[in-house]
Structures are given as C-alpha cells and as structure tokens.
Amino acid sequence: MQETIKTGVVVLSRDPGDFDDLSYKQWHNELVTLAKQHDGLIDVDLQKPLEGVQDQWVQVLTYDTIDNLKALLDDADYRSAVESSEERFGTPVIQQVVANSKPSALPVTVVISQLVKPGCEEAYQEWQLDMDLAAKKFPGFLGTEMIKPLPGVQNEWVVIFRFDSARHLDDWFASDIHKDLLKQAEPFFEKVHVRRVGRGFEDWFANAAGEGESGPSQVRMAMVVLLALYPTVMLLTLFVSPLMASWGLPLSMFVSNVLSVVILTWAVMPLATRALSFWLDQETGSGTFVTILGGTLIVGLYLISISLFIWLTG
Template identity: 40%
Template sequence: MGVTASRVPGGDGATVVTSQKIREGRVDAYKRWQEKTNHVAERFDGFEGAELYPPDSAEENEWVVVFRFAHVEQLTAWLDSGARRDLMDEARLLFEGAPTQEVLAGGEPAPQEQEVVTAVISHSVLPGKERDFLRWQDKVLKVQEKHPGFRGTELFEPVEGIQDKWVVAFRFDTRDHLDDWLASGDRERLLEEGNQYFSAYHVRKIGSAFSGWFRFGEGDEAGIPSNWKQAMSVVLALYPTVMVLNLTVGKVFNGWGIPGYLSLFISNVLSVSILTWVLMPLVNSALAFWLLPDRARSARTHVAGALVVMLCWAVFLLIFGLTTD
C-alpha cells in the first residue's frame, strides 16, 4: 500500500485516510479483518480512534477507513510497524487492487457540536505549476464559501522526499450539501480551469457525527444506538456510580455537616464526570456488539444484549442489597 503524507503548519494530530475496494463476497471477512486491525492499532502509543465508512452504494464499492493518532510520529510508527505489515499481508485477497491512503498531519479537528461531512481530495500537481495550483485553490475556496452548508477547508502540502501529492479536505454540514457542491456547475467550471495545473485527482467522502457519550464515529445516524439501548446502558453505569458515591462520598459529606443541596450538587458533578470519561467508554466498548447498529443486525443480538444488561442490573442489585442496610 502506498502512503501519501501531508502536513500543515501547526497542530499535532495526525490522520490517515485509507480507501480500498473489496472483492465480491468478501465484505463480511473484510469487516472482521478491519475490526482486528483496529484492536491492534489501539495498542500503539497515541492512538485516538478508528472509523469505518462503507460506500454509499454497491456500485461505488469504496470503503474508507480513518485512523487518528495524537502525533504524526506515532502514526508513522503504526504505519511502519511489523504488526501492520502482517495485517496487510493477511488481507491481500480481500482487496481489489492496492489500497490508497493520505496522511494528514496537523490541521484543525471538525467542530464536535455539529454533524459534518468531509471530502478528501488528493491532487497530482504538475511540476512548476504549484503557485498556479495554490491561486486556483484560493479561487475554489471563495466559490465554496457561497455554497449552502460549507464549514471550512484545509490544504495539506506535500512532504519533500516522501510524496508529491497535495491534499485538500473540506467540510459541509450534510451529505446533500456536499453532493450538491461536488455536482455543481461552479465546481465543474473550476475543474476545467484546474486541469491545467494537475494531472489527476481523487475524491473520498467521509461522514462524521458526534453524539455525546455515544460517539462511535460511524458517520451518520445509522451509527447511533437506539434510544432504549442508550437508556439501558446509561442506567447500567449510573446506578453503581450513584450507589458507590452515596456510600463513600455521601457519608463523608454528612460527617462534615455539608448541606444536602450542596452535597447533591457535588455528587452529581462527580457521577457525570465518572460516567463521561470512565464508565461510558467502557460500557460502549463492552457492548459494541449490541449498541452499534452496524453489528446488531439480528433479533438474537438485540435480545442477547438486553439480557446481558439486565443480568448486570440484577448483579448490582444483589451486591448492594447484601452490603447496605
């Protein structure tokens, strides 16, 4: 697999965007392999997350995977590792042709309070046309800014001695607005002008959504658990948290004579903090087979996950019933 590395001034984060076509009949095997790859990557320093984006249609057949690391050096260590090479050798029969990637070093993350859709476009700029290409990109930006839903753009320059492609990432608030821009007459006219500055380009569309405790990075509402599953999962983490706090911090507060309204406020701050940064990530990981719509496709899985949660409830009730008055 060839690696395209790109860098912008400032910013420490590093993202690798990989696209690959999957052989017919091998999609399930690919998903299992990708999940295995994610688990291996998690063991590397600086790993922040991995997201899988399936194609919009069977005709496109382009699967996009995004890995995020805290620093470009940590991402490079993962890309160059023997563990990753072994995984790529294992998956060769799953792919149609060689996968392609861009590594985006630096840049600003997408705003987490919004749903956004990102397009990543790599350009093979003709020698001696770099300044013309940059002026053309400025013109593209001025036109993009006038289109509905535009949220911003970043330009990643090539790294001398590593690769020669320029990468542009731009965001829109919805897939429809992004598609409208990509199919617009304005962009078509700009591409006709830009063809004299680059020999080839490739477009990858990446969805991204955020939903508080349930941020799985699946790209759209299809990646968010059902409300009833969210409620059951929150109760699973919330009940033991509140009970333990009442039995520990609550007794301390009572002994110190802290007023009830203040004690309750502090306990709420502690419980929400524990849920957000400790317990809910653990619950999400342990119950991903049931919470993630992409995995929980059968009635048996829905029932099994619900039974697991209710069994945990029963265990907590038994424990606290035996240990409290």
C-alpha cells in the first residue's frame, strides 16, 4: 500500500488576454523562483489554454505539507506578485488552495509523435479533440498539449499527455474508449511513436529555471551529472570504502551506491543545478556566449577535480 500524505496545493487560473505565451511563461518562472525560497516545494506545473478542453491558463504549485504552503501564501512578495499580475496581464487571477490527501505519486508524462498522412490533417485534429475530451474524464488527468508540425524542422504532430500517477496513466491507456479511439485513427497515421517520460535525471534538474518546459538538453544534463558523480564516487572510494573492506565486494559496493544516490539527490545535485541554472535553462542558456561559458566552466571543473584527486592519491 502506498503511504498517504497530505500535500498543500495552490492553483492559479486566469482567462487568456492580450499577452503572449512567452511573457506568461516568464511570469510563471518568476513565481516559481519565489516558491523555491520556501521549504517543501515538490512539484510545479503550467498548463496553456486548449480550445475545447481547457479555457484558462492554469498554474499549480504543490508543497509537501500544508504548513509549508502557508509559508508561501503568507509571503508578502508572493502576494504582491499575484496581485500585480492582474494589471500586468489585464485579466483577474483566481487562486484556489487545496489540502490534498492522496497516495504519494509523481506525475508522469507521455509524448506521442504522429506522422499524419497528407490530406488527413483536419480529420486528425477533430479526432485529437475527441481524444482530449475523453482523457479529461479519467482520474488523475492533469492536462494535454498539442504541438503542430514546423516545416523544415518537425514533420510530426506531437501530443503531450500528463497524469498525476503511473497507475492513472495506465488506466487511461488500458481503457476501452482509448483503444476504440486509436482504432478510429488508424487511417490517419503513417507512423506513431510513444515515449513515456520518467522521473529520472529530470528530477535532479528541478532547480534549473523553466519549469513546464522540456528542460535542459540530455548532453548538458549528462555533463552536470558527471561533474557531480565523479567527486562523489572518488571521495567515497578514498574515505568510506576502506572502512568496508572486510564486508566483501557485493555488500560494500551496494552500500557505496546507496550513499552515492543519497548524496547526489539531496545534496550535490541541488547545489550544482542552482549554480549552473544560467546554463541549464533553455532561455538564458541558449545564447552562444552562455553556451561556451557554461561548457568551458564544466570542463575546467572536470580538470580541477581530476588534478585534486591525483594530488590526494599521489
């Protein structure tokens, strides 16, 4: 049985107005920066309006306890940011606070790439709307987003589904209505690719700005993981492994791996992602200068780490 927890959730909703997507996403990131200053923030989400499914912008901030959420709601800077946003965007914001008792589970996302046959685009969009409306009725549905093809860049239609847990997502996929809708759409597609987004390395990069976006590139994530992993493993090997020499390799290796994961997840990676957020964020890190600066810094830290451990083991 899953452990039952009571989380604190604040939901902000706003009607579309005379503002663009980028400006609203920037404001969302400003709000998340304020939220991160309080303990217990475990999840954020930004959902765009989707015709026929969701009429408003929706922001969700989830804290591990009601008390930690209350600390945010009592923050004068947070209240000012919410109140001033009405003048900034020209439409009122509605705030709802929920004490949410539910099985602890992490949201999951499925990214579906669909190559639609020429001439079937209009019928496909009508079918996708039916799919969205059906999914909305299922427990745990958080939102969906459609990304249209970009000529010369992306040929597929991309649809993103979000559910609050793997179990609810699986229930939707296994449902008869989902299977029936898929069968109806078979004439539209030349190719379909489904990718289930887990909560692996991406969770380690929650401190990089730009929540609700796809996050840092895999290359940058891998470089930062290596930067954090190498000194962690070296320090454990030099100072902890000798204490477990008599335990045998299988047991000592298991304990060492447990310590590595704990140290990376709750200590090293949060520090590393905060320090390198200027490079990891898709918007601030996309420029040539910042890209080169961040890459050079990472490589320099690699060399410093190697030199330090050569000196320690010499």
